[in-house]
Structure formats: structure tokens, C-alpha cells
Amino acid sequence: xxxxxxxxxxxxxxxxxxxxxxxxxxxxxxxxxxxxxxxxxxxxxxxxxxxxxxxxxxxxxxxxxxxxxxxxxxxxxxxxxxxxxxxxxxxxxxxxxxxxxxxxxxxxxxxxxxxxxxxxxxxxxxxxxxxxxxxxxxxxxxxxxxxxxxxxxxxxxxxxxxxxxxxxxxxxxxxxxxxxxxxxxxxxxxxxxxxxxxxxxxxxxxxxxxxxxxxxxxxxxxxxxxxxxxxxxxxxxxxxxxxxxxxxxxxxxxxxxxxxxxxxxxx
Amino acid sequence: xxxxxxxxxxxxxxxxxxxxxxxxxxxxxxxxxxxxxxxxxxxxxxxxxxxxxxxxxxxxxxxxxxxxxxxxxxxxxxxxxxxxxxxxxxxxxxxxxxxxxxxxxxxxxxxxxxxxxxxxxxxxxxxxxxxxxxxxxxxxxxxxxxxxxxxxxxxxxxxxxxxxxxxxxxxxxxxxxxxxxxxxxxxxxxxxxxxxxxxxxxxxxxxxxxxxxxxxxxxxxxxxxxxxxxxxxxxxxxxxxxxxxxxxxxxxxxxxxxxxxxxxxxxxxxxxxxxxxxxxxxxxxxxxxxxxxxxxxxxxxxxxxxxxxxxxx
Numbered sequence: 017x018x019x020x021x022x023x024x025x026x027x028x029x030x031x032x033x034x035x036x037x038x039x040x041x042x043x044x045x046x047x048x049x050x051x052x053x054x055x056x057x058x059x060x061x062x063x064x065x066x067x068x069x070x071x072x073x074x075x076x077x078x079x080x081x082x083x084x085x086x087x088x089x090x091x092x093x094x095x096x097x098x099x100x101x102x103x104x105x106x107x108x109x110x111x112x113x114x115x116x117x118x119x120x121x122x123x124x125x126x127x128x129x130x131x132x133x134x135x136x137x138x139x140x141x142x143x144x145x146x147x148x149x150x151x152x153x154x155x156x157x158x159x160x161x162x163x164x165x166x167x168x169x170x171x172x173x174x175x176x177x178x179x180x181x182x183x184x185x186x187x188x189x190x191x192x193x194x195x196x197x198x199x200x201x202x203x204x205x206x207x208x209x210x211x212x213x214x215x216x217x218x219x220x221x222x223x224x225x226x227x228x229x230x231x232x233x234x235x236x237x238x239x240x241x242x243x244x245x246x247x248x249x250x251x252x253x254x255x256x257x258x259x260x261x262x263x264x265x266x267x268x269x270x271x272x273x274x275x276x277x278x279x280x281x282x283x
Numbered sequence: 284x285x286x287x288x289x290x291x292x293x294x295x296x297x298x299x300x301x302x303x304x305x306x307x308x309x310x311x312x313x314x315x316x317x318x319x320x321x322x323x324x325x326x327x328x329x330x331x332x333x334x335x336x337x338x339x340x341x342x343x344x345x346x347x348x349x350x351x352x353x354x355x356x357x358x359x360x361x362x363x364x365x366x367x368x369x370x371x372x373x374x375x376x377x378x379x380x381x382x383x384x385x386x387x388x389x390x391x392x393x394x395x396x397x398x399x400x401x402x403x404x405x406x407x408x409x410x411x412x413x414x415x416x417x418x419x420x421x422x423x424x425x426x427x428x429x430x431x432x433x434x435x436x437x438x439x440x441x442x443x444x445x446x447x448x449x450x451x452x453x454x455x456x457x458x459x460x461x462x463x464x465x466x467x468x469x470x471x472x473x474x475x476x477x478x479x480x481x482x483x484x485x486x487x488x489x490x491x492x493x494x495x496x497x498x499x500x501x502x503x504x505x506x507x508x509x510x511x512x513x514x515x516x517x518x519x520x521x522x523x524x525x526x527x528x529x530x531x532x533x534x535x536x537x538x539x540x541x542x543x544x545x546x547x548x549x550x551x552x553x554x555x556x557x558x559x560x561x562x563x564x565x566x567x568x569x570x571x572x573x574x575x576x577x578x579x580x581x582x583x584x585x586x587x588x589x590x591x592x593x594x595x596x
Contacts, residue, residue, distance in 0.1 A: 046432035109312035133533030140327035194301035
């Protein structure tokens, strides 16, 4: 029962705290189970025997996994760098100019990879690449990733540009800096937190992608998610748990960095 | 000598760029992103629109011949011998299952997401940031890994079955995996953060003096929720529903891994046609139907947002 009117907490709804706990439990318990059984000594992902790092050692020694991990990081790095550069240029073009006709259209084009369902993008790219006969192996995957990482890099950079005071840029212009100098010495340093946040998100999104890579990647261009998927289809072993846990760890670290960076920026 | 020429070249390049009118500079800055998205984002979409009106090749690919066969195939089955069309439901069922499961995922996410968002929004700032961070992390972590981890939970020998048997609800392991229930739970689990975050963003801005005033006027908790909290967080609720519905509708992983590939949704149907079934035009038509559904949802949502903004202004 509620306490007397004196201690009546008008913000409180009974049961909401419990539901919030259920929500966090639902989000995290499966991940805990996944990580927990990656340390299982026996070849089982449901019966615990003893703590062991064997599966991690096995995973790290597995050539297929190493190849997939190398591809994943290579693709993510190239896609992040190219998407961030293109997104920064696009963000400057859509914020530091007087509103022009078709600006909404520009936003729509840049953000279109977000709106189209992944599976549709995947089969469309598959058809397109096979029609034009582009066979660059990992290169195909890099191009595909750059396209869908672009809006993820663009949005934080544009947000940062929007929030930035133009006074310093105007001061630079008053002091005879040309637009390129102004950008290099004033805008870019101030924009950096947005660029780093955008790059971090692009990296995570690239590392995360499964379905588009699955459709576009040729035999030698397998990434970690594609490898994990093929293993899961074949049967579950703690080795898959170990690889998945490592991938999970990398994503969590990068996302935490991006969040911390944004917090530092706003305080 | 060479170095000096370099400097001069660079200066002229900079000068030339700087002296351009602002609109031209914008165009130059935008063009690389536009070219890439145009070539590898929009052109492929145009291509599968064309493919959806062609005839399937025997070993995948297409034959360049105009046909509405792919769209007709959704509703009718053509008899191989006499070519008569008979109405059939199997593809329509896949479409209906996708819409229903996505709808259920939205309802489930809303029922869990709203109280969670409200609970977080009413915590002290420090705790609030920690909780929002905890909701944000799964939002950005690998969906395949997350779906796989849900598979581990639902397995016959998985922890959920152990618990159910431990407390005596089930006598023997229930087959939870590879059911529509598993797909629905998977969608709910996958996209829950998409519901919590936008609702939180709008609840956070609510002025609680309004709530206080309502209680002073003898409103009870339910009335406050119904008349103040829900209306004021409506933009977040609408945004969350939209953000959960779209990826759920086009989900591939949840039905594939948790449904075992037997309970198809549109996403699996599309992948299947481009894979083992080798019927690209039909897959392209399915992709076009899915894309249209998504764009319709997007337009309804955008219109609602525009209307709300007009009302505010």
C-alpha cells in the first residue's frame, strides 16, 4: 500500500521499476549466458563443468576465424575512413550554407541507406554487382559498407555542426582567412568530437553487418558475422561463443568510447 | 624547386575553391557522397525494380523479357500443364505473418518500453545516465550475436527450460525454439532499445508541475498517465513504434535463426529467392513490395510529425 499523503511520490508508478528490471534482464541475460558458456571447459553450451580459456585459444588459433577477423577489421577501417570523409564534406555542404531548394531532398538521399530495409539493399547490391561484373572480393564488401555507414557518420557530424556557434568562423573570415583556412584551423578542430563519434558509430555498424555482407561477399571475403552465422547453422560449440564474445567485447568498448566522448562534449 | 611548385599549386587550388560561390562549393562537397550513394545505393534499387518485371533465368539471374509473372505469383499459382491460374495463399500468409509478428513486437516493446523509459526518466541524473547507457549498448551491438544468444536461451536444454522445469511449470523441456513465439520474442528482444530511447527522450522533457497540478485537482495515477504522461510523450511513442515496426517487418535473422527457417517472414522469402530458389524476379518483386510497405509507413509517420509540428507552431 502507498504511504500517507505526506510521503506521496507523484512520479512513482508501482510496478514500473519491476518492468524496467525485466527490460534490462531481457537485454542482458542472453548475452551473459553466451559469454558464460564461452568459458566452459566441456564441449557444451548448456551444462557447466569448469572454467577454461581453451575455446578462446582454439578460436584464436583457427585460421578461418583469423582470416574472417582480418577481413572484418580491414573492411570496417576502410569503410569508416571513407564514409567519415564523405560524410564530413556532405555535412559541411548541408549546414554551412544558406537554406537552398532541395535541401530536404539532399537529406533524403544521404539518409536513404537508413530507410531501405537491409535485406532489400542486400539483394539489390547482389543483382547490381553481378550485372556490372564488379569482382573486387573484399573491395565489393568495402564499397557496400561505405554506403550504409555514411548516414551513421553523417548524423552526429551534422548535429555537431548545427550546435556549433558560427562566431569563431566569422571572426576567422574577418581576419582574412579563406574558407579552406577557416575550415582547417577553426571548424575542423571544433568539429572533431562529432567526427570521432560518427567514425566510431560507422565502425561498429560495419563490424555488425551480416546480411548485406553475406549477399555481397565472395568466398574469400568472409567477415566475422558471416563466419559466425555459418557455424551457428552447423551446430553450436563454445568456440562460436568465444568468437561471438570477443566481437561483442569490441563493439561494447567502441560504443562506450563514443558515448563517453559525447558526454564530455555536452558537459 | 619541386617543393615550391607544390606550394604554388596548392595555393591556386585553395584560391580557386575559395573564390567559388557558396552554392558551387556545397555542390562539390556533396558530390562524392551523392555519387557513391547514387551508384551503389539507389541504382541497385532501380535495377531490382526492373528485375521484378522480368522472367527468371534457369540458374538464377534474369531473362530480359517483360513479364508481370513475379507479381502474379504472389496470389496465383500457374499450373505447369495447362497454364491456368489458381488462387493460393502461401505467399500472402508470409506477408500477413510478417505484419502480425512485427505488430506484436511493437505492442510488446511498448508495454515494456514505456514503463522502463518512465522509470529511467524519473531517476536522479547520475543513475539515469547509467541506465540509458545500459539500454543504448545493445542498440549498437551485433544483432547476429544477440540473436544467437537468444537461441541459446530458448534451446531445449537451455536455461529457460531448466527454470520452467525447476519451478514445476513444465514436466519435460518445451520446444520453444523454432516457433512463432521464438520469432516474436526475438524481434521484441532485438528492437526493444528502439522503443525505450525515443520515449525516454520525450518523457525527460516533461514538466512535472503539470502532474502535480493534476493531483491537486484530484486526478488519480491512471488519469495522470492517460491525460498527461501519454499525450506529452506521444511523439516518442510514435517514433518508437515506427522504429520497432520497420526493422521487425523486414527482419531476416530472427525468423531465420529462431524460427528455424520454417516460419518465413518477407525478409527470408526474399533471401530464399535470390539463394536456393533461384527466382530473382520473384525475389525482386517481394523486395519491392516490402520496400513499398516501408515507404508507406515512413510517409504516414513523416506526415504525423509534420502535423504535430504545425499544431505546436
